Amino acid sequence: MKMSPKTIRLKELPFLNEQTCKIKNPEKLEIQLNELVSGGPAKLQIVSDFDHTITKQRTSNGTACATSFEIFSSCKSLPSNYTSESKKLFNKYHPIEIDPSIPLKEKVNHMIEWWSKTNDILVGFAFDGKELDDVAIKYKDCLRDRSDEFFEILDKLDVPVLVFSAGLGHSVESVLKQANVYNDRVKVISNFLQTKDGLVNGFKHPIIHTFNKNETVLVESDYSSLVHDRDNIILMGDSLGDADMANGVPSSSNIVKIGFLFHHVNENLEKYMDTFDIVLIDDQTMNVPIGLLNLIKN
Numbered sequence: 309m310k311m312s313p314k315t316i317r318l319k320e321l322p323f324l325n326e327q328t329c330k331i332k333n334p335e336k337l338e339i340q341l342n343e344l345v346s347g348g349p350a351k352l353q354i355v356s357d358f359d360h361t362i363t364k365q366r367t368s369n370g371t372a373c374a375t376s377f378e379i380f381s382s383c384k385s386l387p388s389n390y391t392s393e394s395k396k397l398f399n400k401y402h403p404i405e406i407d408p409s410i411p412l413k414e415k416v417n418h419m420i421e422w423w424s425k426t427n428d429i430l431v432g433f434a435f436d437g438k439e440l441d442d443v444a445i446k447y448k449d450c451l452r453d454r455s456d457e458f459f460e461i462l463d464k465l466d467v468p469v470l471v472f473s474a475g476l477g478h479s480v481e482s483v484l485k486q487a488n489v490y491n492d493r494v495k496v497i498s499n500f501l502q503t504k505d506g507l508v509n510g511f512k513h514p515i516i517h518t519f520n521k522n523e524t525v526l527v528e529s530d531y532s533s534l535v536h537d538r539d540n541i542i543l544m545g546d547s548l549g550d551a552d553m554a555n556g557v558p559s560s561s562n563i564v565k566i567g568f569l570f571h572h573v574n575e576n577l578e579k580y581m582d583t584f585d586i587v588l589i590d591d592q593t594m595n596v597p598i599g600l601l602n603l604i605k606n
């Protein structure tokens with residue numbers, strides 16, 4: 309006998325009823341979730357940011373987790389002027405990046421300036437991918453709690469994952485590799501270094517920064533052609549700009565957006581709730597994405 313599918317009710321899902329989980333429009337989310345479930349794994353794809361989304365925003369003792377650029381900077385062979393300049397840039401621009409009082413247009417200009425100054429200092433030295441792989445071993449535990457389980461479920465269900473990062477692609481790939489979660493279903497679109505005469509010569513184009521993660525930078529990749537029949541999307545990010553990461557998909561797509569909120573929680577909460585379907589406050593786990601996958605899997 310064929311069973312009729314049971315409607316999923318948000319109030320019956322403990323992982324969406326925690327104090328730290330905020331949902332602006334539960335009715336809309338309930339409809340979206342039921343569509344995700346009825347589409348099953350075959351219709352699903354994941355689009356996720358890397359820094360502070362696949363990795364944690366803070367460790368258990370409260371310190372910030374290194375970004376992919378910071379992981380690169382811990383390679384001992386890099387010239388000290390690169391590492392010191394890069395640190396200075398981080399100290400200047402990161403507070404701007406997370407400041408809720410700065411209007412978006414102004415912030416975008418600062419971010420373009422940050423990434424182009426970073427591009428300018430990434431010139432004229434050798435880069436050893438093997439050294440980065442070795443360094444990345446130290447950072448594999450920066451991944452959110454239960455990340456291994458999250459990637460294992462996706463792998464078993466054959467669900468493709470786009471990791472869309474404005475960070476440094478080489479570090480993203482190294483950390484995913486060292487954590488044993490990088491496989492054929494995972495594609496990284498990010499900033500990769502180019503070389504000239506064997507030395508680093510800035511980023512390959514287009515440069516991806518926090519606020520241009522959309523179809524304009526995806527257009528040159530073959531990603532959309534690979535997943536065009538998967539119109540159910542779970543999108544995950546920690547920055548408001550991450551919510552645009554699936555902008556290039558057809559308008560008929562059903563996208564559930566999860567936002568990990570950590571900085572300036574009170575000032576940001578309303579904007580995050582307007583932008584993401586599910587907002588998770590200081591949640592350093594993959595509990596909610598895994599909860600959704602388990603519904604879809606079953």
Ligand SMILES: Nc1ccn([C@@H]2O[C@H](COP(=O)(O)O)[C@@H](O)[C@H]2O)c(=O)n1
Pocket residue numbers: 357358359360375376377378394397398402405422423426472473474475476518547
């Ligand atoms: N020179 C830089 C530029 C940016 N960052 C940080 O990287 C993050 C971008 O990576 P996502 O995976 O989150 O897109 C961004 O939020 C910046 O804070 C950096 O550390 N150094």
Ligand SMILES: [Mg+2]
Pocket residue numbers: 357358359360361545546547
């Ligand atoms: Mg991020």
